[in-house]
Amino acid sequence: MKLLIALFFLSVVLSWTMGGESKGENMQSDMHDYNILQDTDQAVAPKAIDMPTCLLCVCLTGSVYCEEVSPEMSAVPALPKETVYLFARFNKISKITNNDFADISTLKIIDLSWNLITEIEDGAFSRLANLEELNLAKNRLTKLPTLPIRLMSFNANFNKLTTQGVKSTAFKKLSRLAYLYLGNNELTAIPQLPESLHTVHLHNNKIKTMTDETFCQGNTSYYIRANMHEVRLDGNPIQLWKYPFSFICLHNLPIGLYN
Numbered sequence: 001m002k003l004l005i006a007l008f009f010l011s012v013v014l015s016w017t018m019g020g021e022s023k024g025e026n027m028q029s030d031m032h033d034y035n036i037l038q039d040t041d042q043a044v045a046p047k048a049i050d051m052p053t054c055l056l057c058v059c060l061t062g063s064v065y066c067e068e069v070s071p072e073m074s075a076v077p078a079l080p081k082e083t084v085y086l087f088a089r090f091n092k093i094s095k096i097t098n099n100d101f102a103d104i105s106t107l108k109i110i111d112l113s114w115n116l117i118t119e120i121e122d123g124a125f126s127r128l129a130n131l132e133e134l135n136l137a138k139n140r141l142t143k144l145p146t147l148p149i150r151l152m153s154f155n156a157n158f159n160k161l162t163t164q165g166v167k168s169t170a171f172k173k174l175s176r177l178a179y180l181y182l183g184n185n186e187l188t189a190i191p192q193l194p195e196s197l198h199t200v201h202l203h204n205n206k207i208k209t210m211t212d213e214t215f216c217q218g219n220t221s222y223y224i225r226a227n228m229h230e231v232r233l234d235g236n237p238i239q240l241w242k243y244p245f246s247f248i249c250l251h252n253l254p255i256g257l258y259n
Contacts, residue, residue, distance in 0.1 A: 053077040057088075062106075066091065076100040076112075085109045096120040096145075101128055111135040113155070120145045137181070144170055153179040157201070161185040168192055183232065190214050198227050203256060204235035216249035225249045232256050 053059065056077060057066035062084035066073060073091040084106050093115040101107060107128050117139040124145055125131060131148040137157040143165025147154065151174050161182065171177055172192040180193070180200045187205040193215070212218030215225060231247075233240070234256025240246075247253055 053079060063087075079104050082106055087111045088115070090114045092116050094118055096124045098123045100124060105129060107131050109133040113137040113139070115139050117141060122146055132176075141165075147171070147174060149174060150176055152176050155179075155181040156185070157181045158184045161187060163188045166191055178227075183235075195225070196227060199230040200228070201230075201232040202236070203232040207233065207236040207238050210238065210243055210246055212243070212245045214246060216246065218245065221248060223249050224251075226251075230255060234258055 053064065053066075056069055056073070057064050059065075059080060062082060064077075064079055064083050064086050066077060066086075066088040068090040069088075073088070074094055076088065076093060076096060079086065079101075081103060083104050085108065087109075089111055091114075093112060094117060096112070096117060096119070098121045101110075101124065105127060108130055110125075110128075110131065110133070113135045114137075117136065118141065120136075120141065122145045125134070125148050126146055128148045129150060131151060133153040134147070134151060135153075135155045136159070137155045139156075139159050141156065141159040142162055144156065144161065144167075147170065154171075154174075154177065162185075166182075166187065168189070168191050170191055171180060171194055174194050175196055177194050177196050178198045180197060183201045183203040183205070185205050187202065187207060190202060190207060190210055193200060215228065215231070217223040228250055229252060231250065231252075231254040233254045240254065240258055
């Protein structure tokens, strides 16, 4: 009788042990299959540059919206040839090349603010004869490329622009430019400004000096700069009281707080 009981318990223990090993093997097999699937998913995960633009972005008639794109967008996507408005904010675009907009002559507005742009090739915008508004704010630019001649609004606030990287004549020939925003950069001098300007923001730079001809024509008191209505120079080390004749042609004195 004792022998039968012992054999019975032995059979139960063996059954339980073998069942545990089987479950362990199944779990290991399942984990192995999961890891393979996970590795495969990572290997074939699409990149933004490999996906069709209108799958990655929202494309409406003439407008392309590529904001906060996932997967991360690090370059300007290929655009439909009829694109008029491009909004590609809040991405990780780092460079603009001469080919990015080469075939898109219809563009009127480009907004590339809040990216990581450090370089723009000099001819990147040169073929955009219809471009009216360009927003490059909140990037990492130290210099500017040649700008389109018909530009009406240009925003490069919050970059790292230096006087060496911005030609003194960069804006002079832009006869339609009305709004110029260059605040929060590292400029030490004021570039030549076109007569068409309504607003110019140069606040929070490193500008120390100016002349009577920066805004006006120093050799005459009859000249009036009729279009200019808003100037910001606050946050610069310049002492405006040293230049009493620099603003006599303007309707309004510079706005902001000054030492």
